[in-house]
Amino acid sequence: MLPRFILASQSPARRRLLQQAGIEPECMPSQFDEDSIQSPNPSHLVESLAIGKATVIAQKLAKSSPQSAVVLGCDSVLAINGEIHGKPDSPSHAIERWQYMRGRVGELYTGHALIQLLPTGSSRQLVRCAMTQVHFAQPTDRQIRAYVASGEPLHCAGCFALEGKGSLFIERLQGCHTNVIGLSMPLLRQMLGEMDCDVTAFWR
Numbered sequence: 001m002l003p004r005f006i007l008a009s010q011s012p013a014r015r016r017l018l019q020q021a022g023i024e025p026e027c028m029p030s031q032f033d034e035d036s037i038q039s040p041n042p043s044h045l046v047e048s049l050a051i052g053k054a055t056v057i058a059q060k061l062a063k064s065s066p067q068s069a070v071v072l073g074c075d076s077v078l079a080i081n082g083e084i085h086g087k088p089d090s091p092s093h094a095i096e097r098w099q100y101m102r103g104r105v106g107e108l109y110t111g112h113a114l115i116q117l118l119p120t121g122s123s124r125q126l127v128r129c130a131m132t133q134v135h136f137a138q139p140t141d142r143q144i145r146a147y148v149a150s151g152e153p154l155h156c157a158g159c160f161a162l163e164g165k166g167s168l169f170i171e172r173l174q175g176c177h178t179n180v181i182g183l184s185m186p187l188l189r190q191m192l193g194e195m196d197c198d199v200t201a202f203w204r
């Protein structure tokens with residue numbers, strides 16, 4: 001019987017990454033209050049938020065009958081020149097963000113929290129962070145306005161979708177590219193391995 005893979009996220013991008021890798025997750029958004037955790041350290045921030053999201057769902061599942069399942073929570077932020085940014089607040093905020101980001105290099109951090117629920121009722125957890133450097137191109141103001149008007153950047157922590165129109169404005173990356181989208185797939189494989197789970201066990 002396939003172990004359950006629970007994605008504690010509403011993110012269609014994260015779900016798509018898993019599905020494209022042959023994992024069909026059960027999506028259970030955590031509704032975790034992301035404002036409840038603040039930190040000047042981006043990796044500490046995203047790891048804390050990721051475990052907060054995963055714990056909400058793991059605790060809900062633990063109340064039902066003991067089962068084997070893994071719960072994955074994630075959180076992504078963009079750090080640029082020491083400032084940490086989540087999703088833009090508004091279209092005008094997204095325009096300002098791009099006018100600042102263009103020509104610069106940002107660091108996209110994604111926290112990953114895995115909680116393994118065992119049939120014995122016990123559980124164990126792992127939290128890791130991955131960082132990818134993002135080299136931004138220099139779109140014109142008109143291009144920035146057009147990109148923001150498309151709506152795409154408004155739902156993304158880095159204010160761009162790497163696999164979408166945003167790809168036009170990213171010169172290059174240094175590090176894992178799926179990490180930028182919201183979930184580092186090689187890191188997921190490594191974390192599952194540390195929990196004695198082979199990622200291929202989730203392939204249908």
Ligand SMILES: Nc1nc2c(ncn2[C@H]2C[C@H](O)[C@@H](COP(=O)(O)OP(=O)(O)OP(=O)(O)O)O2)c(=O)[nH]1
Binds near residue numbers: 009
């Ligand atoms: N499609 C796409 N989405 C991206 C990209 N970069 C970041 N994102 C999205 C993924 C996440 O949905 C969002 C990061 O925000 P969070 O980590 O707080 O997750 P979110 O609040 O969306 O959902 P969650 O808290 O996991 O239920 O930005 C990208 O390159 N492509």
